[in-house]
Amino acid sequence: MKETLNFALIGHMFMGRAHSHALNDVGMFMKDLKIRPVLKTICGIGDGLEDTKERFHWEKSETDWHKVMSDPEIDVVSIAVPGFLHKEIAVEAARNGKHILCEKPLARDYTEALAMFQAANENNVLHMVNFNYRRIPAVALAKQMIEEGQLGEIVSYKGFYQQDWALSGAPMSWRYKSEMVGKGPLEMGIHITDMAQWLVGGITEVVSVMDTVVKERGTADGGTDVVTNDDNTVWLAKFENGVMGIFEASRAHMGRKNFQWFEVNGTKGSLRFELERMNELNVYLSNDGEDRRGFRNIIVTEEMHKYIKNWWPAGHMLGWEHTVLHQYYEFLKAVEGEYMPRPSFEDGMKAQRVLDAVVRSAEEKRWVAIAEIKGREEPGIRR
Structure with a gap:
């Protein structure tokens, strides 16, 4: 088993700071951990990136998340950016063999969440969604x-x-x-x-x-x-x-x-x-x-x-x-x-499916069964 795990964090604002804080301190307080997280790369755009890098002790910064996905040094990608970016980043991370921890909501709808779940499973990477209140x-x-x-x-x-x-x-x-x-x-x-x-x-x-x-x-x-x-x-x-x-x-x-x-x-x-x-x-x-x-x-x-x-x-x-x-x-x-963490992308996908049904119910003014919500067909999605 590896003694260290190299993390990349996509996003440097509010939740980026929360993730950075956690990664800095988790090994200090959780004494039974055998793996030490290494804060390798923080990625973002706009003001504050270099400040967050310095204050939270990231080794380097990057403005193009695509470069992070292909970096062989990175073991885990944490995603802490707005929801419209989650699917593309998570799918690319999975294809590059990176384990993934993603902010909630997992995606913008059930179809995107399903694609993320399938990509992670097909590439045998560990995946978790940040339902931190558990x-x-x-x-x-x-x-x-x-x-x-x-x-x-x-x-x-x-x-x-x-x-x-x-x-x-x-x-x-x-x-x-x-x-x-x-x-x-x-x-x-x-x-x-x-x-x-x-x-x-x-x-x-x-x-x-x-x-x-x-x-x-x-x-x-x-x-x-x-x-x-x-x-x-x-x-x-x-x-x-x-x-x-x-x-x-x-x-x-x-x-x-x-x-x-x-x-x-x-x-x-x-x-x-x-x-x-x-x-x-x-x-x-x-x-x-x-x-x-x-x-x-x-x-x-x-x-x-x-x-x-x-x-x-x-x-x-x-x-x-x-x-x-x-x-x-x-x-x-x-x-x-070497087991799947929970809550996983599956949990995020299930919650997303319920809220898609909530939206459909409000739009159609009727009770909606969760089973009615199906993922739309799009490239790369298999059922």
Whole structure:
């Protein structure tokens, strides 16, 4: 087994910095890692590339991602650029034998996600999508309690992701164009969809409504341009195991900054998680004494909780950046063990398929079965 793994990162802005931070620190804190990541090449365009290279200790920088794909020194490509670039970069990385960690959403739609998944599998490379909220210790505890049956039979799931940045008067950018990031609630909806399917099972059918609150935005030349994707999406879902679900993804809820939460209700108990209080899990169990039942707040920072033994004493809280570091830890452990890391491109593809159905439901004003969503035929796609 190799002692080092050479990484290239495509993208140097917000998520590029998060990935760089994680790669710098993962070996320091996750003491059981046998492979050390090497920050070989950071690739991007525009201001800030050289600053990010220097501050996060990348060995070199590049402005043409095609050159990175053909570089024999690179073992892993991490993709942290807007969604319209994901497919082309991931497919090229796979063809060059590079393992891949890609930001979410995996692509702009199910067809692109399917092509990425197939390219990675056909070229026998490891692949992971950055659903980093799976890596929160409190969420891991929720998963454990559900799998142990402590909530009984699951009957209902609620998943919401609410922010307010679309109401701030922000100018036109790629985030407001469906041709750049896809239709519907992809940026936030993809997280809550994956979380739901990971915690309680696959979704089989949806019905939805969508709305664009701010329909035009200012451009750099003083004009305006039309927003072509959605600010608010609400949908109902049916799960394969009979669970009912309610979801909302919004970038236009005033006062909400990064308010992701889910609630799982079962026949023996319920639990609730909020991202803005990410070290806590609220739990209600019916087998508590009748005189002391109620939602309890668990501070998930004890050594027995997932990942915590690598960090600080109990009560010393983790932050958002740790979720990305934990994701890289799981990726590197998969490389060590020569198994497919999760969440893989398959998980990203499944979540993408659900949200394609959400978009179709809103457009056609009807319930849509997930099985109705098929990948469009295009070169290089086989079924």
